[in-house]
Amino acid sequence: MRHIRIFDTTLRDGEQSPGVALSVPQKLEIAHGLARLGVDIIEAGFPITSQGDFECVNRIAREVKGPVICALARTNKADIERAAEAIAPAEKRRIHVFTSASRVHLEYMLRKTPEEVLELSEAMVRYAKEFTDDVEFSAQDVMRADFDFVKRLYEVAIAAGATTINLPDTTGYGVPQEYGALIRRIRDEVVRGRDVHISVHCHDDLGMATANALAGVENGATQIECTINGIGERAGNTALEEVVMALYTRRDHYRAETRIHTREIYRMSRMVERYTGMVVQPNKAIVGDNAFAHESGIHQDGVIKNKETYEIMNAEIVGRQAAVLVLGKHSGRNAFRKALAELGFNLPEEQLQNLFLRFKEIADTKGALETDELRALVESESVNTPQ
Ligand code: KIV
Ligand code: ZN
Numbered sequence: 001m002r003h004i005r006i007f008d009t010t011l012r013d014g015e016q017s018p019g020v021a022l023s024v025p026q027k028l029e030i031a032h033g034l035a036r037l038g039v040d041i042i043e044a045g046f047p048i049t050s051q052g053d054f055e056c057v058n059r060i061a062r063e064v065k066g067p068v069i070c071a072l073a074r075t076n077k078a079d080i081e082r083a084a085e086a087i088a089p090a091e092k093r094r095i096h097v098f099t100s101a102s103r104v105h106l107e108y109m110l111r112k113t114p115e116e117v118l119e120l121s122e123a124m125v126r127y128a129k130e131f132t133d134d135v136e137f138s139a140q141d142v143m144r145a146d147f148d149f150v151k152r153l154y155e156v157a158i159a160a161g162a163t164t165i166n167l168p169d170t171t172g173y174g175v176p177q178e179y180g181a182l183i184r185r186i187r188d189e190v191v192r193g194r195d196v197h198i199s200v201h202c203h204d205d206l207g208m209a210t211a212n213a214l215a216g217v218e219n220g221a222t223q224i225e226c227t228i229n230g231i232g233e234r235a236g237n238t239a240l241e242e243v244v245m246a247l248y249t250r251r252d253h254y255r256a257e258t259r260i261h262t263r264e265i266y267r268m269s270r271m272v273e274r275y276t277g278m279v280v281q282p283n284k285a286i287v288g289d290n291a292f293a294h295e296s297g298i299h300q301d302g303v304i305k306n307k308e309t310y311e312i313m314n315a316e317i318v319g320r321q322a323a324v325l326v327l328g329k330h331s332g333r334n335a336f337r338k339a340l341a342e343l344g345f346n347l348p349e350e351q352l353q354n355l356f357l358r359f360k361e362i363a364d365t366k367g368a369l370e371t372d373e374l375r376a377l378v379e380s381e382s383v384n385t386p387q
Contacts, residue, residue, distance in 0.1 A: 002256040004247060005040040005223040006240065007199060010272060011060075012043040012072055013237050014227035017278060026275040027056050028063065030228075033271055035066040037264040039240075041094060043225075046072040047086040048079045054086050061090035068134065070094035075117075075124040084131035095128040096166075097121075098138040101145035101153060114149055118156055125160035137162035138201065142182065143174040150182075154190045164197040164223060165190070169212060172205025172235060180215030187220035199223035204235040213238040214246055217256060228272040229280055229287060241265050241286040241318065249313050266319035291315075292323040295368070297332025300325045304334050328368035329360065343371065345378050355381060 011027055014020075022030070027044075034042050042064065047054040061069045069090035073079035075097055087093040099121050100110055106117060121137065128135045137157035142150050154165050167186060169179060179202070187198055200216035200223070202209040213224050230239030244260045251257060269287035273280050282289040292315040294300050302309030303323065315323050325335045336356050340347060347355065359377060363369060369377070 001251070002222065004217060004221075004256045004258050005197065005199075006038075006244065006258050006260055007041040007043065007070070007223050007225045008034050008037075008039040008067075008227065008240060009043040009201075009225050009237065010034070010227040010231065010240075011056075012045050013225075013233065014231040014272075014276075015045075016233045017231045017236070017276065018234075020231070020276045020278065022275055024052070024056050024059065028059060030268075030271060030275065031060045031064045033264070033268050034228075035064050036261070037268055038259045038261045039067050040259065041068040041070050041223075043070045043072065043096065045086070046083075048073065048082040054082060057083075057086035058089065061087045061093065065091060068092040068094050070096050070136070072096045072098065073124075073128070075099045075120045077124070077127060080124060080128050080131070084128070087132075092134070093132050094134040094136055094164075095132055096136040096138065097124050097128050097162075098140060098166075098168075099153070100141055101139035101150050102141035103146070104144070105141050118152060121153055122156040122160045125157050125162050129161040133161075133163065135162050136164040136166055136199065138166040138168050138199075140168050140170040142167045143169045143179065144171065147182070147185070151186070151190055154186060158190065158194065158196055162196065164199050166199035166201050166223070166225065167216070168201040168225075169203060169209075170201075172203035172209060174202070174212050175206075175208060176211045176215035179212040180219040183216040183221050184219035191220075197222045199225055200238075201225040202238045203233065204230060204237065207235070209236070209238040210242040210246065213243050214254070217243075217247070217254060228268050229278065229284070231272065231276060231278050239285070241269060245286050245313060245318065248317075262317050263319040286318055290326075292320060293326045294323065294335075295326040295328045296330040297335065300335035301332050304338055326368045327359070327363065327374065329363040331363070339371075339374060340378065343375055343378070347378075351381075 044060040045053045045057040047057050057071050069087050071083035071087045073083040083095050139153050198221045200213045200221045202212040224243050226238040226240040228240050230236040244258050247254050294303050299310045
């Protein structure tokens with residue numbers, strides 16, 4: 001099995017979610033949580049952007065043990081020096097140097113010619129190497145850039161000492177086959193068997209960040225950049241919990257593994273939700289409220305007989321309670337009987353049948369019934385008492 005490194009950027013790209021500002025204690029707690037989760041690299045921040053960001057990266061570098069601590073820098077000396085100073089106390093440190101690759105970025109943001117970008121990238125990767133051996137290089141918006149230029153950029157970055165090359169689909173423009181093909185060409189035409197990690201960094205503007213990242217893994221990537229709950233700029237980044245559980249659940253297909261302690265996933269998801277205020281949608285894969293809930297009678301009946309009928313993974317493996325049967329208008333008699341039995345009501349068949357009809361009437365207008373409401377329903381009909 002190939003080892004896929006998990007590079008978590010919740011504290012950097014994730015914090016770039018509109019409206020999110022984490023305090024230093026919150027960031028520290030998240031960073032400790034990420035270390036417990038077993039991520040390989042924590043991108044702790046972008047130190048040049050503010051004194052607060054610098055101090056936060058610096059404290060994480062001092063206090064959080066285990067993962068590599070990484071700081072972001074543009075291709076200029078001041079950024080790199082600030083990043084290097086912030087991560088200096090870490091046992092393992094990385095500087096992530098980035099530029100841009102697409103024509104629109106060069107013309108309107110960098111205001112530089114392709115030759116200038118090549119020259120600066122080479123010089124600044126070399127400069128970052130003076131502070132640490134572990135240097136990552138990225139060029140934003142590779143999916144919309146000219147491949148020959150992308151190829152030259154990554155070639156000079158490797159020549160200058162980059163040990164990880166990251167290919168950001170900054171605008172979430174790529175589709176899986178195309179992004180996968182790009183990674184394959186970079187592997188075959190740029191890396192060519194050298195000891196350099198290829199990293200994927202995908203945004204979710206078209207809802208394909210997870211699919212694109214996994215296409216990258218199938219084509220040679222050995223690092224995935226992602227965030228808890230998929231938070232990040234605009235529609236967000238690849239969700240950590242999705243790629244990790246896809247690699248785990250479909251290890252037969254990917255033949256690759258991460259070092260994530262999956263039982264910590266749910267706890268981390270809740271922590272990030274609480275601190276960022278970004279509420280996880282109920283149907284969100286892996287961590288959403290409904291991700292392990294079954295409502296329809298057919299599904300409930302199947303799950304009661306054998307969980308594998310409608311579950312491809314156990315809720316417990318991501319640190320959640322066992323799957324729940326939601327009692328709503330689509331539910332069946334078996335699930336209803338089981339729920340009542342769990343509340344201590346073992347009713348004769350005829351009473352159960354009458355109650356079931358009453359339950360259906362209520363659920364039809366109201367939606368799902370909570371435990372208390374179920375209990376009240378039985379007691380109001382006063383057919384039995386808990387045993
Ligand atoms: O999306 C992006 O291009 C980034 C880079 C800084 C890696 O976040
Ligand atoms: Zn990004």
